Amino acid sequence: MDRYEPLKIEAKWQEKWEAEQPYRAIEKSGMPKMMLAEMFPYPSGAGLHVGHVRNFTIVDVLTRFYEQQRMNVMRPFGYDTFGLPAENYAIKTGVSPKAATATNIANFRKQAKRLGFAIDWSREINTSDPEYYKWTQWCFLQLYKKGLAYQKESYQWWCPEDQTVLANEQVENGKCWRCGHEVEKKKMKQWFFKITEYADELLDEIDALDWPEKIRTMQKNWIGRSAGAEIEFAVGSRKITVFTTRPDTILGATFLVVAPEYAGLEYIVSDDCRDAVMKYKADALKKSEIERQENKEKTGVFTGAYAINPATKEKIPVWVADYVLAGYGTGAIMAVPAYDERDREFAEKFDLPIVEAELVDRDLYGTPKVTYKMRDWLISRQRYWGCPIPIAYDKDGNPHPIPEDQLPVMIPEVDDYRPDNSGRSALAKAKDWLKVEIPVTDPKTGETHMEEMTRETDTLDGYACSSWYLWRYASPHDTEYAWNPEAIKYWEPVDVYVGADHAVAHLLYVRFWCKFFADEGFLPFREPIKKLIYHGYINAPDGKKMSKSKGNVIDPLDVINDGYGADTLRTYEMFIGPVELDAAWDPRSVGGVYRFLNRCYNLMTSALVPGPRPSGPSPRADGAISRAAALRNTPELNTDIIRHKTIKKVTTDIHKCNFNTAVAALMEYVNELYKVGATTEDLVVLAKLLKPFAPHLASEMLERLEADDEWPKWDEKYLVAENVEIVVQVNGKLRAKLNIAADDAADEEKVKELAFADERIQKYIADGVKKAIFVPRAKLLNLVV
RNA sequence: GCCCGAGUGGCGGAAUUGGUAUACGCGUUCGACUUAAAAUCGAAUGGGAAACCAUAUGGGUUCAAGUCCCAUCUCGGGCACCA
Numbered sequence: 001m002d003r004y005e006p007l008k009i010e011a012k013w014q015e016k017w018e019a020e021q022p023y024r025a026i027e028k029s030g031m032p033k034m035m036l037a038e039m040f041p042y043p044s045g046a047g048l049h050v051g052h053v054r055n056f057t058i059v060d061v062l063t064r065f066y067e068q069q070r071m072n073v074m075r076p077f078g079y080d081t082f083g084l085p086a087e088n089y090a091i092k093t094g095v096s097p098k099a100a101t102a103t104n105i106a107n108f109r110k111q112a113k114r115l116g117f118a119i120d121w122s123r124e125i126n127t128s129d130p131e132y133y134k135w136t137q138w139c140f141l142q143l144y145k146k147g148l149a150y151q152k153e154s155y156q157w158w159c160p161e162d163q164t165v166l167a168n169e170q171v172e173n174g175k176c177w178r179c180g181h182e183v184e185k186k187k188m189k190q191w192f193f194k195i196t197e198y199a200d201e202l203l204d205e206i207d208a209l210d211w212p213e214k215i216r217t218m219q220k221n222w223i224g225r226s227a228g229a230e231i232e233f234a235v236g237s238r239k240i241t242v243f244t245t246r247p248d249t250i251l252g253a254t255f256l257v258v259a260p261e262y263a264g265l266e267y268i269v270s271d272d273c274r275d276a277v278m279k280y281k282a283d284a285l286k287k288s289e290i291e292r293q294e295n296k297e298k299t300g301v302f303t304g305a306y307a308i309n310p311a312t313k314e315k316i317p318v319w320v321a322d323y324v325l326a327g328y329g330t331g332a333i334m335a336v337p338a339y340d341e342r343d344r345e346f347a348e349k350f351d352l353p354i355v356e357a358e359l360v361d362r363d364l365y366g367t368p369k370v371t372y373k374m375r376d377w378l379i380s381r382q383r384y385w386g387c388p389i390p391i392a393y394d395k396d397g398n399p400h401p402i403p404e405d406q407l408p409v410m411i412p413e414v415d416d417y418r419p420d421n422s423g424r425s426a427l428a429k430a431k432d433w434l435k436v437e438i439p440v441t442d443p444k445t446g447e448t449h450m451e452e453m454t455r456e457t458d459t460l461d462g463y464a465c466s467s468w469y470l471w472r473y474a475s476p477h478d479t480e481y482a483w484n485p486e487a488i489k490y491w492e493p494v495d496v497y498v499g500a501d502h503a504v505a506h507l508l509y510v511r512f513w514c515k516f517f518a519d520e521g522f523l524p525f526r527e528p529i530k531k532l533i534y535h536g537y538i539n540a541p542d543g544k545k546m547s548k549s550k551g552n553v554i555d556p557l558d559v560i561n562d563g564y565g566a567d568t569l570r571t572y573e574m575f576i577g578p579v580e581l582d583a584a585w586d587p588r589s590v591g592g593v594y595r596f597l598n599r600c601y602n603l604m605t606s607a608l609v610p611g612p613r614p615s616g617p618s619p620r621a622d623g624a625i626s627r628a629a630a631l632r633n634t635p636e637l638n639t640d641i642i643r644h645k646t647i648k649k650v651t652t653d654i655h656k657c658n659f660n661t662a663v664a665a666l667m668e669y670v671n672e673l674y675k676v677g678a679t680t681e682d683l684v685v686l687a688k689l690l691k692p693f694a695p696h697l698a699s700e701m702l703e704r705l706e707a708d709d710e711w712p713k714w715d716e717k718y719l720v721a722e723n724v725e726i727v728v729q730v731n732g733k734l735r736a737k738l739n740i741a742a743d744d745a746a747d748e749e750k751v752k753e754l755a756f757a758d759e760r761i762q763k764y765i766a767d768g769v770k771k772a773i774f775v776p777r778a779k780l781l782n783l784v785v
Numbered sequence: 786g787c788c789c790g791a792g793u794g795g796c797g798g799a800a801u802u803g804g805u806a807u808a809c810g811c812g813u814u815c816g817a818c819u820u821a822a823a824a825u826c827g828a829a830u831g832g833g834a835a836a837c838c839a840u841a842u843g844g845g846u847u848c849a850a851g852u853c854c855c856a857u858c859u860c861g862g863g864c865a866c867c868a
Binding site for chain 1: 788789790791796797798799802803804805808809810811812824825826847848849850861862863864866867868
């Protein structure tokens with residue numbers, strides 16, 4: 001007996017796809033293009049997890065859906081390979097990050113192929129490949145040339161465990177996003193990208209994007225624009241400039257507060273207060289972010305200095321307190337305890353005056369100023385396994401860019417991957433590599449000579465590598481350009497981008513780089529991603545996060561190899577719930593999806609067997625199929641209506657990314673076909689609609705049915721039934737359903753006549769009907785008694 | 786604390802502009818097939834004997850409310866001294 005054996009079918013089709021590579025994307029002018037991508041994975045040693053499968057399957061369903069509609073589709077694939085896990089593994093085992101990465105990529109590729117994704121494998125990229133990071137360095141140099149990559153000495157987040165600085169976006173609740181260790185503040189000279197240059201545009205254009213509101217709100221909050229004013233307060237011969245959003249409250253400003261890290265603090269502090277202020281500053285710097293958050297009790301000390309309020313001309317004291325943040329505004333505020341809750345709390349604690357003053361004109365004493373919460377993006381990392389920053393220093397310590405023709409700056413081979421104790425990465429251990437000859441032009445004579453310099457030993461934040469990879473997909477092997485201008489013009493921006501993480505960091509950085517490279521004339525668009533699908537996580541059956549330590553991890557490859565196959569896994573993960581919500585894995589529901597695919601297969605085989613239906617018991621298909629077969633071809637029971645209804649439902653559901661209800665509609669269709677019998681046309685349509693979810697089974701069905709996979713169209717004429725059901729309510733309650741001819745259903749008088757004559761209705765309307773509301777659109781009649 | 790989002794059967798979840806609540810799947814029960822089990826197929830499945838009552842709770846608007854309005858409770862997410 002022919003039965004559904006997913007592992008056999010899937011092996012057959014995967015072999016065929018491997019040999020034929022049918023998903024190559026080729027530019028075809030005049031043909032509408034559709035480019036789709038997932039947030040490329042970090043290939044860990046553990047292999048694919050169920051979350052990857054959800055992510056990649058969403059992209060695959062859409063890819064196949066558009067491909068079947070004969071759009072010119074590109075669905076590339078790549079690996080985000082720099083980062084701490086590979087480096088820490090190297091420190092522990094001595095296996096080089098390069099070798100470990102190669103092994104992990106091979107495993108990921110194999111597993112992705114086992115899931116049957118419609119990937120153009122010729123467009124595979126890897127951020128730690130020198131052919132790739134050469135261009136990451138090129139991007140850095142473009143930003144450097146325009147002053148958007150710069151060095152600054154300031155207090156930075158430092159992770160003592162990973163021995164590296166971190167960007168603001170990589171500190172979560174005062175802890176390192178990678179290892180969870182508490183972070184500290186450390187004063188260091190570091191490289192930054194000037195993302196704040198684009199703060200306004202990043203904010204203003206976000207609402208025009210087809211992105212989930214949640215992400216747009218998070219980005220807006222992160223950028224955090226506030227309009228206010230800067231006001232100068234004289235302090236002896238010096239001055240303190242404060243930022244305020246309420247310059248109109250200046251008459252109530254009874255003291256100033258500066259942050260502990262405030263740059264001019266040591267110059268204004270009086271001698272008798274100096275010890276107390278310096279001690280307070282030292283304590284504040286030592287405090288971890290966690291401690292600062294836990295203790296919101298106001299603390300602070302008087303500096304001994306007084307400022308002149310420019311509005312009242314009164315002398316007001318200057319305090320230092322850690323509730324004022326060094327990095328925001330000017331690091332100094334005018335405290336108006338009558339209007340600001342925090343200032344009031346501080347004033348009450350330290351017995352400072354609170355004055356309920358009148359408001360003044362906003363522009364009277366200050367200059368208008370817009371401030372952002374977002375800071376510039378700190379990109380230096382004191383780690384080995386990253387993209388080297390293409391910079392060298394002369395003997396005076398001045399930075400010089402590595403000339404573009406010397407790229408890539410290769411990562412040197414070392415024996416020990418540990419950072420050295422001086423706060424430098426392991427790159428510092430490659431003594432020969434450190435020395436480099438850089439051409440220097442004398443500004444006076446215009447002559448160029450070579451000068452020996454020392455290379456930068458910091459590497460770039462991995463987010464830099466992922467800030468441009470979507471463009472590399474357009475021309476992944478180009479040796480002349482980071483992205484080929486013609487290819488980028490055809491394929492991009494990305495039409496659909498799918499992911500579950502990086503709401504602010506990555507998704508803000510790609511927008512920033514896009515705007516910069518558009519300004520430089522390298523990109524013909526200013527937003528890189530048209531539509532973003534942000535899907536939920538898949539949790540363990542107990543609803544908790546899957547984790548190795550809890551032992552509740554579901555391995556997708558186990559699900560496949562248990563006999564369910566990739567089609568069941570894929571379809572299940574689309575059926576699991578609304579795409580944007582988290583879902584809990586349910587092993588029994590996986591079985592339900594398997595049964596559904598099995599029913600699809602049996603429907604086909606029983607229809608394809610010529611002659612009388614198989615009789616008697618059989619392993620998978622028996623009586624009901626026979627009955628369905630017996631009903632087939634009986635003209636009264638044609639399936640045109642349900643077929644067209646299903647085409648419409650599945651098509652519109654996929655457009656709306658309602659994958660769970662699309663699968664439900666297919667299940668409903670199969671259930672119907674089991675009852676009334678399937679025509680060949682029904683089976684072909686079923687296979688076509690099923691293909692995005694279960695491509696192996698669907699391909700097998702289409703082959704046996706000798707049909708192509710072109711997406712079917714529905715015809716509205718089949719959706720208009722000859723008879724319709726009219727709902728009759730009495731006082732809003734369902735009392736009867738009338739099955740009447742479609743022509744009569746639009747006729748109010750006719751419907752009423754039939755309803756009044758219906759015995760189920762008569763008993764409710766014996767005392768007369770006050771009002772009758774007929775809604776043809778809803779096919780509903782409501783009688784008010 | 787502030788800003789969003791969500792509360793629907795035993796469970797995951799469906800329900801155009803307000804218009805038949807509970808699609809689909811799981812689970813459960815019964816039946817067919819089988820020596821038996823599994824698998825498969827079929828039937829039933831919100832509660833209640835019924836009238837009726839049910840979409841977190843209490844009000845409101847409406848001929849009609851899961852959907853709109855007000856209040857309350859619970860859960861989830863984001864931000865968190867941003868002046």
